Amino acid sequence: MRKAERLFQLLTLFQGRRRPLTGEQISQLLEVSKRTVYRDIAALQQSGIPIEGEAGVGYVLDRHFLMAPLMFNHDELVAIRLGMSLIRASGDDALCQAAEQVLHKVAAILPDTEKDPFSRSALVVPSLNLAAEIRRHLTVLRGAIRQQQCVQLHYRDEQGQTSQRCIEPLGIMCYVRHWTLIAHCRLRQDYRAFRLDRILSMTVSDDVFDVEEQKSLPHYLESMQQQYNISWFF
């Protein structure tokens, strides 16, 4: 067994274990000598792993310690919580469900002392109270964007004028309490933004499109940034 694998196994042995492990027990479990165990423990301790050894007792890992890939500091946990709250406040049903699952997964790997603070965030997000139809639009359009499928749109603009058009959906942004679809309009041969709450009806077609550099979401956002000095988060 390679040393890196053995160090990982050693750490795994300690994870979730309250009772101490003696050097002898570890050496038997890992099938190495006690001398090697001592060296491995020293290597982990030098890396900042809080393993404590006591003569006549054995070694224990600090119960608050989590393995690096699953370890979050307080601000990171707040960021995760806030992000999931934003999704639950403004996402469609599938995204809301996914956000709930993320919260459960993160909570499951937190130590007991962090579970309660994580479940009670001081940062709150007001719900957009999206109508069921808009949530459905959001789900359908996310799928069309992913599959690069054209959409036949029946749309009513700000002046109340209606239009029928074929669009290539590129992205969806949450803009001032409204979800807005960014698309390349085949009718106008240019970018157009469509508020989801103004879509009268739509149909995803079998016609697929290619995303080109001059006809893409990054290109659109770059032009908006130059024009209006707006920054975007993904």
Next chain:
DNA sequence: GACAGTGCCTAAAGGACACA
């Protein structure tokens, strides 16, 4: 007495490099 911890030595394994 049991076990953690350290120092020293030795052997094996693995990597780097030169050379045919």
Next chain:
DNA sequence: TGTGTCCTTTAGGCACTGTC
């Protein structure tokens, strides 16, 4: 590309000390 050599790293064994 395969082989041999050298050097470094890793791991085991033993003896010993310190601590509870």
